[in-house]
Amino acid sequence: MAHAAARLVDSVEKALGAPLPVRVRAWDGSEAGPPGAPTLVVRHRRALRRMLWKPGELGLARAWVAGELDIDGDLYEALERLAGLLWERDDAPRAALARRLAAGRELLALAGPLPPPPPPREEVRGRTGLRHTLGRDRRAISHHYDVGNDFYALVLGPSMVYSCAYWDEDENTTLEDAQQAKLDLVCRKLALKPGQRLLDVGCGWGSLVLHAAREYGVRAVGVTLSREQATYARKRVAEAGLTDRIDIRVQDYRRIDDGPFDAIASVGMAEHVGAVRYRQYADILHNLLRPGGRLLNHQIARRPLPDEDAYEADPFIDAYVFPDGELAPVGRTVTTLEEAGFEVRDLESIREHYALTLRRWVANLEAEAPRAARLAGPGRARVWRLYMAASALAFERNRIGVNQVLAVRTPDSGASGFPLRTRDWR
Incomplete structure (x- = not known):
């Protein structure tokens, strides 16, 4: 797990096909990414498991609520930069899909054993029946x-x-x-x-x-x-x-x-x-x-x-x-x-x-x-x-x-x- 931040940044940039717009500080204390940018603090590998299990906004939110992700720097600037990182729902071209699969394998190795932990308790659960009764x-x-x-x-x-x-x-x-x-x-x-x-x-x-x-x-x-x-x-x-x-x-x-x-x-x-x-x-x-x-x-x-x-x-x-x-x-x-x-x-x-x-x-x-x-x-x-x-x-x-x-x-x-x-x- 040495230099986890560099491995994490490299994997994400492969998946995106573009530079990561924020800096990353990983659970081992290592840092990587553009100097001077807001820093995404990944406090625990569980955050990666949540995001791999629920790609997109909900996985990020669960890690944030659990305290496994944080922002060091301007929160608004960080959110603006991170807004484009959510995984697209549309079918990706074959080359992009292959690139993401390779990056996904690297992220799985960083994340540790799946499945992820349960969602933090503030999440609404147990909704049954018709909406708006x-x-x-x-x-x-x-x-x-x-x-x-x-x-x-x-x-x-x-x-x-x-x-x-x-x-x-x-x-x-x-x-x-x-x-x-x-x-x-x-x-x-x-x-x-x-x-x-x-x-x-x-x-x-x-x-x-x-x-x-x-x-x-x-x-x-x-x-x-x-x-x-x-x-x-x-x-x-x-x-x-x-x-x-x-x-x-x-x-x-x-x-x-x-x-x-x-x-x-x-x-x-x-x-x-x-x-x-x-x-x-x-x-x-x-x-x-x-x-x-x-x-x-x-x-x-x-x-x-x-x-x-x-x-x-x-x-x-x-x-x-x-x-x-x-x-x-x-x-x-x-x-x-x-x-x-x-x-x-x-x-x-x-x-x-x-x-x-x-x-x-x-x-x-x-x-x-x-x-x-x-x-x-x-x-x-x-x-x-x-x-x-x-x-x-x-x-x-x-x-x-x-x-x-x-x-x-x-x-x-x-x-x-x-x-x-x-x-x-x-």
Whole structure:
């Protein structure tokens, strides 16, 4: 195993047919690769076994979560350089295939005995039955959100808002300021007025309903499937003296039966709905709104595919972060809302804002890394750091986007209630 790094770099470069864009430090202390580049630290041979057993993103993720891989240097630069290393799914030309097989034999010799160890325990397992049933969705939400409110407070900061903030050009703007700006933007787009009823679908830790009740005088219902979120939100509502105006429920959106509402906000929730339920989701929200009521749907979007039936969720995110989560192109979202009877009045892309938000969350996590590991476990803390850093790059590079779609349940009279200059938001 002497000079394992050089052997590893040589094998990978043979497989790639190109120079390795990062430096490598192996478990024996040896190093190889381009000087000055971020260093991929391979702490144990088990990492190679995981990657050989699951070529591509999931094998890398499992080794990362287990602490067998790490990055010495700029995490974002390393992720950008490593993005092209995932094994292609397409059939390779015969020469490339032969080269990869030869490299694979060398990597097997380095990796040691197969099969690999079991996946780290934070991986979602035991999913059975149809996707997006009430029970399976409840378990998926619990996996992501019921990991400890103290952990989320560390990452998100005082705002406790787990969605894209709304930034301005001032470099001194804080995360808290930007999240308050986003909450107020949602309220203004919904044209909230004192005495109205607001439904927040996927209310998280209660930040939006608190802002809407306190600043706009509404009565609000917030629903979530996370019991930890609900407990935290109810405590905040009680401390604000707003229990008579805010109702926090552990409830599936499919079980809400006390409409109509004057306005509905769905911020970062529709990603959990799934393609098979998205029309049902749109129909339910339409039926819960009074005629003239507004919907603000804030949702991450992926790019369209030539063959939409070929879409598959990201394997790392599906296994470790958002079980059963699905992204849709923004055009599909708009079409589905219109099919349900909504009139779409405005669409604002805020893609760059999410990249800025994620970088702040990663900075919070890195600044409190030991405490984060104590609160959520080392593996979960590593999952969140990798997920958030990779997502920041995806937004920056326009691989994914995020959009606020504002729609109205236009009454039969056709009077939408919108001003002629829509973006006055009054």
